[in-house]
Amino acid sequence: MSLNESWRQRSLAAVWHPCTQMKLHAPEGAALPLVPVARAEGVWLHDHEGRRYLDAISSWWVNLFGHNHPGIRAALKDQLDQLDHVMLAGFTHGPVVELSERLATLTGLGHAFYGSDGASATEIALKMSAHHWRNAGRARKNRFVGVAGGYHGETVGALAVTDIALFREAYAPLVRLGATVPSPDARAATPGESAADVAERAATALADWLEAHHEDTAALIVEPLIQCAAGMAMHDPHYLRRARELCDRYDVHLVLDEIAVGFGRTGSLFAHEQAGIRADFLCLSKGLTGGTLPLSVVLTTDAVYAAFYDDQVARGFLHSHSYTGNPLACRAALATLDLFEQTDALRRNVATGDRLAALFEPLSQHARVQHARRQGMVFAWDVASSLPDFGRRYARHALEQGLVLRPIGRTLYAMPPYVINEEEGAFLARGALAALQATLAEEDGSAAKVEGARDGV
Numbered sequence: 001m002s003l004n005e006s007w008r009q010r011s012l013a014a015v016w017h018p019c020t021q022m023k024l025h026a027p028e029g030a031a032l033p034l035v036p037v038a039r040a041e042g043v044w045l046h047d048h049e050g051r052r053y054l055d056a057i058s059s060w061w062v063n064l065f066g067h068n069h070p071g072i073r074a075a076l077k078d079q080l081d082q083l084d085h086v087m088l089a090g091f092t093h094g095p096v097v098e099l100s101e102r103l104a105t106l107t108g109l110g111h112a113f114y115g116s117d118g119a120s121a122t123e124i125a126l127k128m129s130a131h132h133w134r135n136a137g138r139a140r141k142n143r144f145v146g147v148a149g150g151y152h153g154e155t156v157g158a159l160a161v162t163d164i165a166l167f168r169e170a171y172a173p174l175v176r177l178g179a180t181v182p183s184p185d186a187r188a189a190t191p192g193e194s195a196a197d198v199a200e201r202a203a204t205a206l207a208d209w210l211e212a213h214h215e216d217t218a219a220l221i222v223e224p225l226i227q228c229a230a231g232m233a234m235h236d237p238h239y240l241r242r243a244r245e246l247c248d249r250y251d252v253h254l255v256l257d258e259i260a261v262g263f264g265r266t267g268s269l270f271a272h273e274q275a276g277i278r279a280d281f282l283c284l285s286k287g288l289t290g291g292t293l294p295l296s297v298v299l300t301t302d303a304v305y306a307a308f309y310d311d312q313v314a315r316g317f318l319h320s321h322s323y324t325g326n327p328l329a330c331r332a333a334l335a336t337l338d339l340f341e342q343t344d345a346l347r348r349n350v351a352t353g354d355r356l357a358a359l360f361e362p363l364s365q366h367a368r369v370q371h372a373r374r375q376g377m378v379f380a381w382d383v384a385s386s387l388p389d390f391g392r393r394y395a396r397h398a399l400e401q402g403l404v405l406r407p408i409g410r411t412l413y414a415m416p417p418y419v420i421n422e423e424e425g426a427f428l429a430r431g432a433l434a435a436l437q438a439t440l441a442e443e444d445g446s447a448a449k450v451e452g453a454r455d456g457v
Contacts, residue, residue: 003048007036024392031389032396035404040067043420045404055404056414056428061228061260063291065339066419072290075335079328088114088325095330099297102337106269108278109299113317114325118259119153121283121296122221126157128300128317129219129253129281135307135315141218141252144178145209147202149185149230152221152257161221164229179213181206183227184235187371187382195236202235203242214250219281221255224271225375228260231411232380234373240275253280253304259296263287263336264346264418267353267376280304290336291417295329349418353377356420359429366433368440380413383436387443397438401431412436 001009011017011034012025024031038048043066045053055063065072083093100112113128115121126144133141146152146161153159159168161178168175184202186195193201210217224240227233240256247254256279261271265287268274272282281304285296308317323329339345357364357374363381364372370382387393391407398405405414416428 004036007048008034011036032392033399035399042066042068043417043424051402053399053402053404054416054424054428054431056398056416056432057404057406058415058417059291059404060286061265061415062286062289063417064263064287064336065290065343065345066417067291069290069339071339071342072292072332072335075331076292076328079331083327085323085326085328087322089320093325093327093330095327095334096325099330099333099337102334103284103297103299106337107282107299109282110302111300111305113298113300113319114321114330115285115296115298116294116321116323117153117296118257118283118285119155119158120321121259121285121298122152122158122161122257123155124296124298124319125221125255125281125283125300126161126219127319128298128304129255131317132253132304132307133218135310140216143213143216144219144221145206145213145217146178146180146221147223147227148180148183149227149233150180150183150221150223150257151227151229152223152259178221179209179217181209183230183233184239185227185230185233186235186373187233195234196238199236199239200242203239203246206243207246210246210250210252214252217250217252219253219255220247221257223257224261225266225274226261226271226378229408231382231408232373232378232413234375234380237275240272240277244275244277247280255279255281255283257283259283259285261378264340264349265376265378265415267346267349269340269346288336289329289332290339292332293326293329294323295326295333345418349377352418352420352425355422356414356416356425356429359425360414360432363429363433363436366436368436377418378413378415380411383407383410383412383440385410385440385443387439390439390443393442394435394439397435398431400438401435403428403431403435405432405435 025034036047037045039046043054045055103112104110113124115124130142144161148163150163152161154167156174159175162168163180182202182205184199186198189198256272258270262284282299289295368384372381390410395406
């Protein structure tokens with residue numbers, strides 16, 4: 001038995017993999033075989049038998065500067081020699097203080113509350129918003145509103161503002177659903193409409209909703225510029241400006257979920273910067289540590305913080321995670337912020353993104369591709385396909401090309417690490433197109449068989 005196969009079998013026997021129908025990995029004719037990873041370097045994942053795969057989605061969007069980056073690795077080794085962990089209740093330490101200070105400088109939000117992952121950040125922000133209004137004597141404001149197609153995590157509180165049925169329906173009895181307003185997704189444009197027109201149309205619907213429901217509403221939660229799990233739905237910054245204006249008008253908190261789109265993905269360090277606004281709550285995770293350790297943070301305003309500052313313990317924010325503000329994770333985040341400064345990453349990403357866009361042009365011009373789009377270092381294409389399992393088939397063909405690409409429904413996307421070079425970009429573009437052609441050939445072959453069978457009747 002090969003090393004790869006040994007690890008596959010052991011994993012299937014012992015590990016329940018996330019966001020996965022495990023039967024798809026079953027040994028008997030697996031629709032999508034597990035890929036055992038032995039090591040990683042730069043944009044590449046390596047298995048136990050010498051095969052390598054270009055990590056074109058940054059391992060669920062977390063990896064910014066390539067795997068096993070020497071700068072982040074050195075910072076972690078240094079921190080491990082000093083302090084691995086200490087609880088943050090009643091104690092503090094250098095990395096969490098320094099990270100909080102730097103994030104405050106970057107965002108203008110001066111109070112940082114830490115969690116372990118993106119869903120935790122969503123939970124923190126929602127609870128903090130509702131508790132703020134309670135402390136302010138307005139306990140009626142305890143409902144939330146999100147955008148159609150929004151995704152904010154899979155814990156019970158986060159599912160309340162997640163509008164993707166696949167994740168939510170099984171748990172509906174456990175969830176106190178928030179309201180949903182139309183998405184500003186630019187793909188909804190009618191002939192003659194611009195992305196800004198769609199954004200204004202969605203903002204008008206938001207205005208109508210808030211006018212009717214603001215007295216009960218604690219917060220609006222939005223993914224700025226890109227709704228990733230909705231098929232990389234991209235929108236004009238105008239929507240964010242209008243959302244900020246409306247939240248101010250109706251006294252509703254604005255929660256910006258930059259868990260996936262923060263740290264340079266959209267072309268600016270934070271996506272909301274492109275709208276020139278500031279959040280009441282800013283949720284960050286994924287790229288925060290450069291893809292090395294789990295960490296999330298919610299940043300908020302002085303006004304929110306002041307509502308909890310009191311002699312009464314019950315008026316404090318009594319929420320915690322055992323590993324809140326872990327020193328190793330905070331040190332990795334500090335090293336990641338250093339890399340943005342040392343490598344001039346945002347400026348370099350403009351050139352890298354332009355180069356990739358040119359390489360992707362044959363894919364973007366494919367006859368079966370619709371809505372080819374890009375925002376910073378995020379690329380997406382909708383594929384006209386009738387295959388119900390298009391994403392799974394495409395992912396398998398991509399692996400055969402040496403690529404990690406996992407479509408969302410019929411939306412193919414790429415979100416590679418920022419360090420991808422021209423040769424690696426060309427490899428990605430060629431393989432992405434080849435995988436599409438192989439997937440569509442399967443579809444066309446199946447259709448031809450069906451048609452042939454009909455002709456023979």
